Amino acid sequence: xxxxxSIDTSSNEGxxxxxxxxxxxxxxxxxxxxxxxVLLGILGFISFMIILGTGVxxxxxxxxxxxxxxxxxxxxxxxxxxxxxxxxxxxxxxxxDYVKSNKIPTQLKQAITSIEDRRFYKHKGVDxxxxxxxxxxxxxxxxxxxxxxxxxxxxxxxxxxxxxxxxDRTLKRKSQEAWLALKVERSYSKDKILEFYINKVYxxxxxxxxxxxxEYYYGKSLSKLSLSELALLAGMPQSPSGYNPYLYxxxxxxxRNQVLNAMVRTKAISSEQAEQAKKVSVKxxxxxxxxxxxxxxxxxxxxxxxxxxxxxxxxxxxLKTNAGLKVYTNLDLSAQKHLYxxxxxxxxxxxxxxRMQVGATLVDSQTGQVKAMxxxxxxxxxxxxxxxxxxxxxxxxxxxPLMDYGPAIEYLKYPTYQLVNDTPYTYPGTSTAxxxxxxxxxxxxxxxxxxxxxxxxxxxxxxxxxxxxKATDFLSNLGITFDNTPTLQNGIGAYISSxxxxxxxxxxxxxxxxxxxxxxxKITFPDGKSTNYETxxxxxxxxxxxxxITAMLKGVMNNPSGSGTAAKVPGLYEAGKxxxxxxxxxxxxxILPGYAAMDSWFTGYTRNYxxxxxxxxxxxxxxxxxxxxxxxxIAQRIYKYEMQYISQNLSNNDWVKPANLTQVSRxxxxxxxxNGYSAIQPDxxxxxxxxxxxxxxxxxxxxxxxTDSTPSVxxxxxxESSASSESSTSSESSTxxxKESTSSSSTxxxREISSSSxxxxxxxxxxxxxxxxxxxxx
Numbered sequence: 001x002x003x004x005x006s007i008d009t010s011s012n013e014g015x016x017x018x019x020x021x022x023x024x025x026x027x028x029x030x031x032x033x034x035x036x037x038v039l040l041g042i043l044g045f046i047s048f049m050i051i052l053g054t055g056v057x058x059x060x061x062x063x064x065x066x067x068x069x070x071x072x073x074x075x076x077x078x079x080x081x082x083x084x085x086x087x088x089x090x091x092x093x094x095x096x097d098y099v100k101s102n103k104i105p106t107q108l109k110q111a112i113t114s115i116e117d118r119r120f121y122k123h124k125g126v127d128x129x130x131x132x133x134x135x136x137x138x139x140x141x142x143x144x145x146x147x148x149x150x151x152x153x154x155x156x157x158x159x160x161x162x163x164x165x166x167x168d169r170t171l172k173r174k175s176q177e178a179w180l181a182l183k184v185e186r187s188y189s190k191d192k193i194l195e196f197y198i199n200k201v202y203x204x205x206x207x208x209x210x211x212x213x214x215e216y217y218y219g220k221s222l223s224k225l226s227l228s229e230l231a232l233l234a235g236m237p238q239s240p241s242g243y244n245p246y247l248y249x250x251x252x253x254x255x256r257n258q259v260l261n262a263m264v265r266t267k268a269i270s271s272e273q274a275e276q277a278k279k280v281s282v283k284x285x286x287x288x289x290x291x292x293x294x295x296x297x298x299x300x301x302x303x304x305x306x307x308x309x310x311x312x313x314x315x316x317x318x319l320k321t322n323a324g325l326k327v328y329t330n331l332d333l334s335a336q337k338h339l340y341x342x343x344x345x346x347x348x349x350x351x352x353x354x355r356m357q358v359g360a361t362l363v364d365s366q367t368g369q370v371k372a373m374x375x376x377x378x379x380x381x382x383x384x385x386x387x388x389x390x391x392x393x394x395x396x397x398x399x400x401p402l403m404d405y406g407p408a409i410e411y412l413k414y415p416t417y418q419l420v421n422d423t424p425y426t427y428p429g430t431s432t433a434x435x436x437x438x439x440x441x442x443x444x445x446x447x448x449x450x451x452x453x454x455x456x457x458x459x460x461x462x463x464x465x466x467x468x469x470k471a472t473d474f475l476s477n478l479g480i481t482f483d484n485t486p487t488l489q490n491g492i493g494a495y496i497s498s499x500x501x502x503x504x505x506x507x508x509x510x511x512x513x514x515x516x517x518x519x520x521x522k523i524t525f526p527d528g529k530s531t532n533y534e535t536x537x538x539x540x541x542x543x544x545x546x547x548x549i550t551a552m553l554k555g556v557m558n559n560p561s562g563s564g565t566a567a568k569v570p571g572l573y574e575a576g577k578x579x580x581x582x583x584x585x586x587x588x589x590x591i592l593p594g595y596a597a598m599d600s601w602f603t604g605y606t607r608n609y610x611x612x613x614x615x616x617x618x619x620x621x622x623x624x625x626x627x628x629x630x631x632x633x634i635a636q637r638i639y640k641y642e643m644q645y646i647s648q649n650l651s652n653n654d655w656v657k658p659a660n661l662t663q664v665s666r667x668x669x670x671x672x673x674x675n676g677y678s679a680i681q682p683d684x685x686x687x688x689x690x691x692x693x694x695x696x697x698x699x700x701x702x703x704x705x706x707t708d709s710t711p712s713v714x715x716x717x718x719x720e721s722s723a724s725s726e727s728s729t730s731s732e733s734s735t736x737x738x739k740e741s742t743s744s745s746s747t748x749x750x751r752e753i754s755s756s757s758x759x760x761x762x763x764x765x766x767x768x769x770x771x772x773x774x775x776x777x778x
Contacts, residue, residue, distance in 0.1 A: 065527025067180050071160045071324065072188075072196045073098070076208070078325040080310060082333045083371070089300060089307055091321035099211035101195040105222055108210065109194055110268035111234035115259045117152040118266055121190055125153045125181035153181040156197045160324075161526045202322075203233070204240030205290075217245065219287035227273065228280040231259040245282045252282045302340045305375030305386045306331055306519065313520050326524040330369035335362060335646045342638050343377040349637050350630060354378040359387030360613040360638065361499040361517070362646070365506040365605055368515025368535050370499065371646075385618075387498075393614060394493040395501060396579030397454045398601045401549050402504055404459045404491045405451055407466045407474040409545045412681060415673030416548050417664070418447040420458035421686050427460075427488055434460055444689065448671060452555040454563050454578065456492050461685045463491035477540035478504040478514050493581055498603075498612040505603050506610035507540045508549050508575070509655075514540035543658045544674050550575045550655055551672060557604065567602055567636035569644045573654045576604025576639070580632055589623050596626040602635040604643065608650050613638050 080089040113120040119127050150158070157180045162173060184193060203213035210233050214222045218229055225233070235255040236243045245252040260274040300307065310329055311321060319325060342349055343358045354377075362372040375386030408414040422442040425434045436456050450458035463471055472486060480500055499517050507514040516535040524530040553575035556564040563578040579601035583592060598620045603612040613635040617625035657663065661672045682688040 065161050065176070065180075065525070065529070067157060067161055067184065067527075071526050072156065072184070073199070074324070076159070076200075076322045076324045078314075078321045078323060078327055080307065081326065081328045082331040083329065083369075084333070085328065086333070088303055088329075088331065088333060091311070097209065097212045097215065098199050099195075099209070099222060101191045103211075103221075103223060104195065104198055105225070105230060107227055107268070108198070108222060108225075108230045108234060110266070111231050111259050111263055112194070112198070113152070114262040114266045114268055115235055116155070116237075118262075120152050120194075123151060125151060125183075125185035126178045127151050150177075151181060152197055153184055153193055154178060156193060156200060157181050157184060159197075159200045201237040202240055203236055204244050210234075216290050217287060218285050219289075226277070226280070226285075227260075227269070228256065228277040228282070229285065231263070231277060232256040232282055235259040245286060249282050256282060300382065302337050303331065303333070304379075304382060304384070305388055306336060306370075306373040308375070308383045308386050309370075309373060309389060310519050311383075313518070317523075319523070324526040327520055328522040328524075329519050330364070330371055330521055331519070332362075332371040332646070335642070336372040336374075338645050339372050339374050339638075339642050342641055343374055346641070348641070350634055351377070352628070352631060355617060355625065356615065356627075356631070356634075357387055357618055358613065358615050358635075358638070359390060359393075359498045360611065360642075361388045361497070361502040362609055362611045362642070363499075363502045363506050363517050365509035365608055365610050366515075368503055368506065368517050369521065370517050370519045371609070373499070373519075387614065389497045389499050391495045391497045391500070393495065393599050393616060394581045395496050395614075396493045396581045396599060396601055397456075397459070398501060398577045398579035398603050398612075399491060399494050399496075400451060400454065400459045401508070401553060401577055402478065402480070402501075403471050403475060403486070403494070404463045404466070405447060405552070406508075406541060406545060406549055407471045408447070408462050409548050409674075410474060410541050411466060411470050413674050413677035414447060414462075414681065415664075415671060415678060416446070416448045416552055417671040417673070417680075419444050419680050419683075419689050420447050420450050421461055421683055422450065422455050422457050423686065425457045425461065425685070428464070446671075448552050448555070451552045452559055452562050454556075460488055460491050461683060463488055464685050465683060474541070475504075477538060478507055479516055480504060493579070498614050501601075501603050502610045502612035505576075505605050505612065508546045508553070509605040509607055509610055510546070511543045512539060512541040512546035514538045544661050547655055547658055547661060548672050551670070553577055564602060564604070564636055566633040567604055567639045567643075569640055569647070571652070572606060572643070572647055573652055574604055574606045574643065576602060578602055578636065580627070583620075583626070587621055588626065589621055592626060593628070595629045595632075597632060598627065600627050600632045600635050602639045604639050606643065606647060607653055607655065609643065609646060611639055611643055 077090040079087050080091065082088050117127070119129065123129075154177050157177050161180070162177060188196075199209040199211065201210065202208055203210065203216070205216060207213050207216045211222050213233055213236070214220060214225055214229075217233075218225060222230075232243070232245065232252060232255070235258060238255070242248060243252045243255045257278050260269070260277055263269045264271055264274050306329075310327065314321060314325075314327065339360060339362065343351075343360070356377075358374060358377050360372075360374045361370060363370050373386075373388045375388040376384055405414075408418070422436075422445055424441065426432060427434065434457055441457070442455065445455070445458065447458065447462065449455075468486060468488070471491070472482075475481070475486075480494075480496055482494070486494065503515065503517040515537055518533060518535050520533055522530055522532050556562040556578065557568045557574060557576055559565075564576050567576055567578075568574075579599075580597045581599040583596065583598055588596075599614060599616040601612070601614050603610070605611070615631070615635045615638075616627060619625055657672070660675050662675055662678070664671050664673065664678075680689060
């Protein structure tokens with residue numbers, strides 16, 4: 001038998017395995033891990049980041065604002081100036097008394113440095129050790145929320161020249177803050193820096209500085225406060241509202257105890273002193289009353305509404321009132337005071353009671369600068385409702401030049417003698433009939449006459465001819481926009497403010513150039529840099545349109561039958577329009593006389609100023625809150641006396657007729673047409689005018705002892721001033737209405753956009769009903 005043969009393979013396998021291991025070991029020995037290269041790379045990256053960081057820091061530091069003794073020592077109040085650069089108010093400066101270092105208790109200084117900056121007396125403005133320590137403590141939670149990376153000096157810088165808003169905590173801002181802190185440390189002693197800080201911090205309740213806080217919270221000076229009271233004040237700047245001992249005694253106690261514990265750690269006080277102070281209630285010794293201070297240089301009742309709107313403009317620019325700004329406004333303080341006194345103290349104006357309110361805005365016709373603003377009367381509430389900028393009351397017939405006749409001249413090239421129909425009218429697609437105050441129709445009359453007498457139906461027919469889209473475009477150029485698309489009804493009333501309307505009418509005064517109204521013209525920041533503000537001009541309409549509207553609106557004030565004669569300033573070149581609104585049917589809670597109205601407006605202008613005034617009641621549907629015939633002229637009287645006052649010592653120039661206009665006349669009646677557009681245009685709402693209507697129209701009114709037919713043409717040979725129908729000396733009164741009453745009141749209608757009910761719209765030249773009191777229009 002063959003022998004069994006065994007083959008030993010273990011040695012081969014082992015040899016193979018060992019050879020692979022040995023090979024790997026050899027490879028490992030040959031390819032050592034590159035520690036040195038990695039280390040050099042890390043060091044290189046760190047060096048690069050240091051260089052980059054240094055460069056970025058240097059760049060940010062070079063653009064840092066200036067920091068001065070004044071910015072460090074003064075409060076953060078924002079000073080408001082009028083147009084003559086006189087301080088009229090200080091915002092954010094309530095209750096601040098400065099205290100010198102030698103009057104500050106040592107324990108207060110120790111409390112502040114213990115809780116806010118333990119290394120205050122060791123660092124040079126920036127504390128790298130403190131930053132690292134704060135980061136470590138906050139990461140481990142061992143700080144109990146007490147640690148912060150900013151030194152007291154950095155906090156002082158932030159309070160003096162930077163915003164304290166969380167959104168402003170950027171790398172650039174922190175870099176500039178650190179750089180300025182270093183500069184402050186080189187310029188001032190530690191005691192002085194601490195003095196600045198103690199007087200700068202906000203302590204809640206419009207209180208700035210710890211001296212004033214001591215008076216506010218405890219009714220005594222800092223030098224008389226106990227350790228417990230000093231500790232609370234030292235801890236409050238972190239959250240002045242949250243640690244208010246009146247409102248949140250629990251949190252105030254916790255914060256005070258944190259300060260006391262910090263003082264023990266820095267050995268400023270002993271544990272026994274801390275425990276003794278902790279036993280005192282934070283509510284103990286709190287003052288029950290607080291003294292008031294008066295810091296404004298002007299009685300703020302005069303400028304309340306204007307100042308409120310200035311604050312709104314600041315907020316719209318992302319600025320705060322406690323940012324140490326110098327705000328230069330367009331306010332004419334003299335005009336503002338006079339307007340206030342007219343509405344509050346002048347018996348000639350004739351307010352029937354203290355409930356009737358006013359909203360008025362005065363703008364510079366050529367720049368849009370708001371020179372005066374009045375939003376209320378007989379009010380004791382600071383920064384109350386500013387009715388001058390509210391858009392919740394209808395403007396009545398003051399809309400007619402803006403939405404009806406202005407667009408008709410601009411887009412359809414209407415002459416001022418364009419014929420319009422004062423005939424029965426129903427709003428398209430509805431059963432709502434439009435009527436005038438007298439429930440009568442005058443037939444075919446001129447646009448000029450219709451505007452002077454503020455007839456409603458011709459205005460709406462004109463708007464329908466223009467079209468809503470074009471009328472809306474025209475209004476948009478004048479800064480008037482709406483959330484919803486306007487309707488025909490808005491041609492005799494829309495919801496706009498006196499500020500909007502004053503600025504819009506200013507475009508008529510300024511040759512068709514519109515400026516958005518604004519109150520602030522310059523702001524100087526704590527770093528000394530300034531920004532100037534103005535609004536860009538907009539060519540809202542042609543000079544021809546502006547002149548022709550002005551020529552017609554002069555008659556509203558100058559013509560004896562015009563609706564705005566009570567506003568006329570003798571000898572002054574001016575133009576304007578009345579407006580009023582009637583009560584919707586069954587809306588008033590009592591019994592209304594026939595002449596009652598909800599709102600009354602007057603908006604007028606010269607080449608220098610434009611002034612718009614609304615009068616009425618806040619709750620017009622309540623019993624007794626309607627405007628009587630006499631009340632309807634209050635807005636006109638305010639305009640008259642204010643415009644008369646501010647026009648003193650100013651040039652009184654008439655408007656100059658544009659070269660592209662031709663003046664036409666017939667027996668002394670002055671009208672205008674744009675060259676090439678002298679023809680009467682058809683009325684799409686009622687068809688073409690008949691030849692007899694155009695050439696032989698005999699209106700129902702005797703206008704300056706003449707008929708109102710198409711005038712003969714006479715080309716002007718010079719750039720003459722307007723001689724509109726205001727030159728007429730005889731009364732223009734309706735043949736039919738003259739049989740009733742010769743006295744007129746000023747009521748015209750407006751309809752709410754959402755209203756679908758029929759109401760008889762009253763007009764500015766409303767004849768008083770037989771049971772009403774006559775209104776003087778002289």
